[in-house]
Amino acid sequence: MSKGVLVFARNNESIDYVKQARNLALRAREYLDLPTTLVTDVDINDPVFHKIIVEDEVYKYTTKGYNNGQAVTTLTFKNSHRSMCYDLSPYDETIVLDSDILICEDSFKDCFSSKKDLLLFRNAYDLGQTRDYSEFDKMTDTSVNFYWATCIFFRKTQENKIFFELIKHIEENYEHYRMLYNIKSQTFRNDFAFSIAVHILNGHQQGDFVGEMPGKLFFTTDKDIVLEYNNDSILFLLEQQNTSNMIPLRTKGITVHAMNKFSLEEVL
Amino acid sequence: MSKGFLIFAQNNDIDDYVKQAYLCALSGHASGNKYFTLVTDVEPPKEYKSVFDNVIVLENDESKDADWKIENRWKAYDLSPYEHTVVLDSDTLILNKIDFTAFDEDVYFTQNPITYRGEDINATYYRKAFFLNHLPNIYMGMYYFRKCDSARHFFEMLQIVMQNWREFYKVFCFEAMPKHVSVDVCASIACLLVDLGHKRKYDVVPFVHMKLHAQNWKQTNEFWQQKVQWYMKDRLKIGNFTQNGIFHYTEKNFADKILERYQNVLVQV
Numbered sequence: 001m002s003k004g005v006l007v008f009a010r011n012n013e014s015i016d017y018v019k020q021a022r023n024l025a026l027r028a029r030e031y032l033d034l035p036t037t038l039v040t041d042v043d044i045n046d047p048v049f050h051k052i053i054v055e056d057e058v059y060k061y062t063t064k065g066y067n068n069g070q071a072v073t074t075l076t077f078k079n080s081h082r083s084m085c086y087d088l089s090p091y092d093e094t095i096v097l098d099s100d101i102l103i104c105e106d107s108f109k110d111c112f113s114s115k116k117d118l119l120l121f122r123n124a125y126d127l128g129q130t131r132d133y134s135e136f137d138k139m140t141d142t143s144v145n146f147y148w149a150t151c152i153f154f155r156k157t158q159e160n161k162i163f164f165e166l167i168k169h170i171e172e173n174y175e176h177y178r179m180l181y182n183i184k185s186q187t188f189r190n191d192f193a194f195s196i197a198v199h200i201l202n203g204h205q206q207g208d209f210v211g212e213m214p215g216k217l218f219f220t221t222d223k224d225i226v227l228e229y230n231n232d233s234i235l236f237l238l239e240q241q242n243t244s245n246m247i248p249l250r251t252k253g254i255t256v257h258a259m260n261k262f263s264l265e266e267v268l
Numbered sequence: 269m270s271k272g273f274l275i276f277a278q279n280n281d282i283d284d285y286v287k288q289a290y291l292c293a294l295s296g297h298a299s300g301n302k303y304f305t306l307v308t309d310v311e312p313p314k315e316y317k318s319v320f321d322n323v324i325v326l327e328n329d330e331s332k333d334a335d336w337k338i339e340n341r342w343k344a345y346d347l348s349p350y351e352h353t354v355v356l357d358s359d360t361l362i363l364n365k366i367d368f369t370a371f372d373e374d375v376y377f378t379q380n381p382i383t384y385r386g387e388d389i390n391a392t393y394y395r396k397a398f399f400l401n402h403l404p405n406i407y408m409g410m411y412y413f414r415k416c417d418s419a420r421h422f423f424e425m426l427q428i429v430m431q432n433w434r435e436f437y438k439v440f441c442f443e444a445m446p447k448h449v450s451v452d453v454c455a456s457i458a459c460l461l462v463d464l465g466h467k468r469k470y471d472v473v474p475f476v477h478m479k480l481h482a483q484n485w486k487q488t489n490e491f492w493q494q495k496v497q498w499y500m501k502d503r504l505k506i507g508n509f510t511q512n513g514i515f516h517y518t519e520k521n522f523a524d525k526i527l528e529r530y531q532n533v534l535v536q537v
Contacts, residue, residue: 134486141486142496142507144385181508182497204510206386 003112004050004091005036009099012076015261018042020099023268025049027103034095039088053088055081062187067222067260082149082190083171086156086164096152100264102256104232107215111153116211118160119153120194122146124217127249127256128224131241139192140182144199145206149190150257151213159201163209166197219257226258229267234258271368272303272321272350277358278329278337279310285337286312288358288523293319294530296362307340307347322349330431338451342430345413345423357409359523361515363504370472374418377406377455379468381477381516384496384506389482400443403456404465410475410514411455418464425458474513478506491519500529 005028009017018040025036025048035050043054065072085096095108111119122145126133136146154160170177170193177196178186201209220226220236225246228235232253237246258264273296277289286308293304297319305322306312309329317323324347331339344355352368381389391398391405398405413419429436433449440457459465480492489495496507504511504526517523 142483144508199508204505204508205512 001092003093006089006096008039010041031106083167098150110214117155117157119211119213121148121213121217128238147195149194222259225263270350271352274355276307285358290316300365341451342427371412376412378475380471381475393481396444404459406465429454476515478518
């Protein structure tokens, strides 16, 4: 069974996602002993990647506000076609990771011994701890469980093929599903598409179609700043909700989803 | 062994509980269940009678002067024509075929109601009296009994508690004492006295409780129907969650909205 990491990286006006993906590939090799395949719209050749798939078809991109910790800039948001994971991955067993995941330990290795063929994170933990991010519990107050599409493990099975086909369908008909699931934001969000697909394949009720990714997913928001990044140690400045104060926090040996792309780029 | 459903329904000036009982029985037929008995105080319309195998008109109505009309509920044991009886609140829908062999106690009470999302409900909002007085947290919206000595003892005790509820509340429900007679509270006290209603982690029949503040929502409206969408094609879906088991809709106008759909189903059958 071939194993590897798949990462999507499509640069926009300001953010070099490929640079982040390069860091991810180095870390995947160091901590997980896995090759990485890059899916990008940039024509590059970099030996750090096991394989580079150039997908330069122009998709219907949206925009979103990117915070650098001080101000918000509206930039192109190229988040579509995460549903292509199944078709694009060259591996029998794939871990799909967002490019801004900072791997600092090896718990993702446990994916390969899981009895489940599809794993997602149901919960993630804010390093800020005191902030209210209950929005990540349910998709909306009345709606279905929230699943993170930032880290995915899947095996190439018929069920998972259907799962990713369903995500494609949801993406193509997002306006319908947005209304059906009472989602206010018009911007397509992979997390929502995955959450809806899990709900549907659970038979529109609580179920066990998907398993829980091993380890814990910690995150910092785009209002937090990454100050240092060395080996398995990361120093953050964390925003304190409803104040202008920032508090320093150093992590060691934990994998973190760092959402402030600007400050991440500075330390890479 | 005879098995069936018993539904108490007595109209008051505001609510048509008999119509709800009719809907409940209709939903039961639609989901493959049989044998329904209505307990009421006046002859129901002919149309409603068609879904019931028995209609029992109470001879001695103890709730004649009451608004809520629950005072006759302790009579379930004697009135039921079945060896095995599921008793339902009238404002419920039966969404699946109920397997009577799943009930593993002589008297089985719902203890773990769920939200429309299949999660444990937030019970603290409505159930302060139960928690503060350490009463068994049972729900009489759906319960089961088989005709046997322990069930008879329970109903005999329930009669005593319901007919003397003020005195029993003073002793067993002193904290956050309800101002009205409640069949849930009285049954819970009766359970304490006859040693029934022991804590169970799971219910064998899902009981979806749609009380507004039980849904684990961060913000609530006045009615759950304002907060979350529902639709019914083959199955009832609330917020895109398929509903199973017993659905306790609580908001009376929901019955009017859904009744026609069930009548159509019956016509097709």
